[in-house]
Amino acid sequence: MIAMTPSAELRRIRRVALGDLIHRSALKFPRRTAVVDGDVRMDYAELDARSSRFAHALLERLGSGHQIGMLCANSADMVVAYNGIHKSGNVWVPVNTRLDPAAIDYILRHAEVSAVVVDEALHAAPGMAELLARLAVPLFITMAAGTETAVANACTLAQAQHGQSDALPELDMASEQPALIMYTSGTTGHPKGAVHSHASVAAALMGNMAGFGITEQDVFSALLPLYHCAQHTLVATAHMAGACAVLLRGFVPDEVRASITAEKYTLFTGLPMMYGALLADPAFRAPSLRLAIYAMAPIPDALIQVIAERMTPNVQLATGQTEMYPGTMTFKPMEHPGLGGNFWGFSLPHNETAVMDDEGRLLGEGQPGEIVHRGANAMLGYFKDPEASAAAQRFGWHHTGDLGMWGPGGQLMFLDRKKDMIKTGGENVASVKVEAVLLGHPGVAGCGVIGLPHPRWSEAVCAFVVKKPGAELDEQALAAHCRAHLGGFEVPKLIHFVDALPATSTGKVQKHLLRKQFERLAQEAWTKEEGA
């Protein structure tokens, strides 16, 4: 084998670095708008200059190679700050701002952050100032221009940039050095920190650009939180391509409709329920849109039709997970009208997908198993958790914890989270299949289906349902609906109405909390049954 040891010069030539992407777009498109945030319109030259200034400030204060926490809602300042962190060779640790203070404290301490960028409003939230003060690290507070902070060991993001150079810092960085740690939203246990390198994130961005045909002409929605991989990867893809990202803080249907129209979005990404809410206004049309991406949950066929008629016929699911930087796969439901089910489709060009049994054998069409991936977008591992890292990497494939099956035409069908598959009377029941049937009832607003211990069936299918406001619906009617659409063993043994479901910030039902909350209720129900 030829050995060509790369020189320092060659490493510099060939490096992949997330901060370079903004700089390269600024070289090509200095006057194109990179970020819209309310009245703020920041072009690439300015985003490049500001993020370089913040990078120089970090290099001066901290140097390179440290973790830097971030507690921010979507804003132009947040985009400046994380690009500055990347340009300085530090490691971005975005934190879900909706977590409770104990979870935030856990993540910042577990990640061993050397500084924190925090929104003024979040710093002022109950307990946060004390929590951050106890960390005893420098704070950079995002505040309105011209204001100052009285917080000890803190300066504003604007102050930090003051007097620093606009030039891209010239650092000796490696493509494989850590660029970010994202803590998984964690439906069970402590959150785990997925560590990604510059190269692993950039692999996903380039694959997204190729797979979704992104150009500098695109205008992206950015209303999901940027601390989540799904929104970050899309905004970063936009910025690699020289496109525009319109930042919103959360989902207010009227605001989103107005923004889509005013900014002429070409690409919208939202959860299925967001599409439903936007299209609830019968007058709403989005003629500028060329691509509607949905994520996180299956979407009813009827809603796809409405999106196609009133937004764009190019409707695509994008999948991914923090550990396998998104996107990983994409499905075009309009091209497979008869397929039904919960399909994830094809792999994007930068990675490969297989279905695997517990012994590492790859499975063919119709055989359920764990969905596994290979690709340069895989994380380096979980921070300080070699055991969980090794488990995710066994047999040389990234294990997603999702169950799936190859369907017709090489399209992947998602079955369930591995741990959410219900084993009842010797049969496997996919909780998501039962949920889809329940959501098909006009009176159901939301639901979570779990298996709870049952003396006879080992586990029993149990459904927890939120009714639509004003819906007249009882257990018997819903059970009849289920019997009409499901196999006998799939029909919930217990249907229980609740006011709300415990959910993560991205809308995933936290099934471990459902289990904890309703285990006793189920036991009582089974005891009553036996007595009857």
Next chain:
Amino acid sequence: MIAMTPSAELRRIRRVALGDLIHRSALKFPRRTAVVDGDVRMDYAELDARSSRFAHALLERLGSGHQIGMLCANSADMVVAYNGIHKSGNVWVPVNTRLDPAAIDYILRHAEVSAVVVDEALHAAPGMAELLARLAVPLFITMAAGTETAVANACTLAQAQHGQSDALPELDMASEQPALIMYTSGTTGHPKGAVHSHASVAAALMGNMAGFGITEQDVFSALLPLYHCAQHTLVATAHMAGACAVLLRGFVPDEVRASITAEKYTLFTGLPMMYGALLADPAFRAPSLRLAIYAMAPIPDALIQVIAERMTPNVQLATGQTEMYPGTMTFKPMEHPGLGGNFWGFSLPHNETAVMDDEGRLLGEGQPGEIVHRGANAMLGYFKDPEASAAAQRFGWHHTGDLGMWGPGGQLMFLDRKKDMIKTGGENVASVKVEAVLLGHPGVAGCGVIGLPHPRWSEAVCAFVVKKPGAELDEQALAAHCRAHLGGFEVPKLIHFVDALPATSTGKVQKHLLRKQFERLAQEAWTKEEGA
């Protein structure tokens, strides 16, 4: 800095390998056509299976990590063979088949090949059988199905595949191990072998897919030789995307027009003169085309207009070089109708471009200097030539040897090859500028402009011109044409008509041969002038 040492499993998960790309497309698009070669239509499943079989044959015979020479004209077998080489972890060394035997011998020996894949017809060319026998390495001969070879130490490509597994070989390969060595066509001296890794080639492919918006719906032309980086990178990009490549052996206008129409090309790539020849038939239209790429030479404005009217309005220049795997930049002349000149436009998303002076300073708009690049598509270096490698990598930028200048709107303008810039009477004259003016004369078919030593001007601008058949043209008329379009110091001091120009297989005029051939003629001319 967090250190996360990658496990063998993680290296396997995250590896980038050129052989994987075919395999991944076959998983998604098994029945889509990958290659058309005359009557042969090979789908992805078959290309994947055949190339895996050849890979297993190579692993059995040679193992991994060896250089394997290739002397092939474009064919489906050639595509099978180089993908097999990539899948086996060996290093592909394609050789320009039009070189003379001594140059072929030099390359195969310099590259230390352990085997050679050779077309039957090329093996039968004068001296080739002996040349290859003297190498004393196994030969794999591409021959018609069912035939056998009597050549010692040889088997046919089909025989090699016989009985081997269709499965992708599972090897411990690294993204950065060498994947190919391409010898530069070399307008001077011995050819140099540019070594690329799997990752460096793949970076270009993903950038091409993103930059040109390639999908599985595309049908690519492939009539330039596949041993050249320009055609290989496009076919490999097509194969990453699941698209079709239509292979032709050389350029016969009638055949190419018929193929474009029959196969419904969406993407055509050719030299400017090829577009001229195709469109010389006034009835020819190419309504299926969505992208017309030209390369290697500037293209007259008038021809762009005809391409736009009769082929597609999406006309783009693509640049690159063997050392910086193509493409590197792209220019859209239809978007810049007033720009004129020889523009290279913008960098593709996987790399960055700058203009540099000899001391490593980056230059701004209007300042001529060397065109340099950074990007993951840069070669590892020149094989066994650390000095030339270091020179190409100085200041942490890849040096192209081309002179350029930033023009308006951040578009890069190509000026000349660094060594072809003529220094005359204290002024710099770009040979390509003078050539463009000469080519603008209706009687000129081709030309090469060089500087030759002159007693008074240090160098003098000298033009060697091929007339169009039947054109009535003399030196005086052409000199007048030049005076009308060039500055006085740019007008050739010597205009000399020739029947043909020495050129490389990609159509580049070999100026070192022109210099050698006409140095004496010029000296005689200057002596005569003095005497006059």
